[in-house]
Amino acid sequence: MSSLKKYLKRKGFVSIKLSRTQTDHFEVKAILNGVSGSFILDTGASNTCVGLDKAERFGLVSEPTDIKAAGAGSSELEARISPKNLFQLGKWKKKKLPVVLLDLSHVNLALTSRESEAVDGIIGADVLRKGRAVIDYKKKMLFLKK
Template identity: 55%
Template sequence: MSLKKLLKEKGYHQIKLKYTKTNHLELVAKINDIEGSFILDTGASSTCVGIDAITHFELLSEDSDIKAAGAGATNMLTQISQKNRIEIKGWKKKKVDLVLFDLRHVNEALENHKADKVHGIIGADILKRGKAVIDYKNKALYLK
C-alpha cells in the first residue's frame, strides 16, 4: 500500500508542495480566508507572517516579548496575532497564534535566487497540531 493511500485512509489531507529555486518547500495556505504563499520550515518553532503582510491577511497585532532568530538574523523584534484561522488545502484549525516579524532577509535571499517572495513560514507548531507527515520524494505534506 502506498503512503498516500495509507494516510488518506487515516483521515489525512494531502497538500502538494513545490520546491523553490532555493530548495525550500513551498505551499499555499489561507489565513482568515485570505490566500498566501508560505515556506515549510520544520526548524521554525512557530508559524510566522511577515510584518509587511499584516494588512494582506487583515491581522490584529500586538507587541510581543518573543525575540525571533532565523537564517542570518537574530534578536528581531516581533509582534503576535492571536486567534487566527488557518486552512491548508481543506485542513483547518482555529485559534492559531502567529508570530509577526520582518521577513525581508528571507525574501531578499529568495529574490537573489530568482525565487518568488513568501508571506510567511509554516512552522513546527502547525506541523505538530496536524500530525504532519512530509513525503519529500513526492513533494507532499499530509496533515490530519
C-alpha cells in the first residue's frame, strides 16, 4: 500500500512540515506578503489571524470591521480586516487572502509561559478549507491541494 504522502502528491497536494510546540500546537513557517513568519495551526479558528502589532511588518493594510473575535480564555476582541494578501505555505499559495488582525498577546503569553516561542499569527480553517487540508498528526505533516 502506498504511503499517504505519495498518494496525496499524486492527487496534486503539496506537503508542509510541521513542528510541535511545548503547548502541543503545530507550528509552521509561512510567508505573508513576502515576509516570513511563525504561525500556529488552529483547526478551531475560523479565520487566519495576525497580531495587530505585526501589521506593519507584514505590510497589512487594514480597515475596521464589525467582526468581534473570540477565543479560548478571552472575551470579545476588537478586530480589523486586511482583505487582500498573498499567503504561502511551502509551495502552496493563496492570492487575495483576507487576514484578521487582532491582539494575540493572550495567545503569546500562553505559549511563552510554557517555554514555547511567541508566534506572529494563527492559520485558521479558512486556509485549511481552501487548501482541502489533510493533517498527518503522526508524521507532523500538513498537505494542501494546489
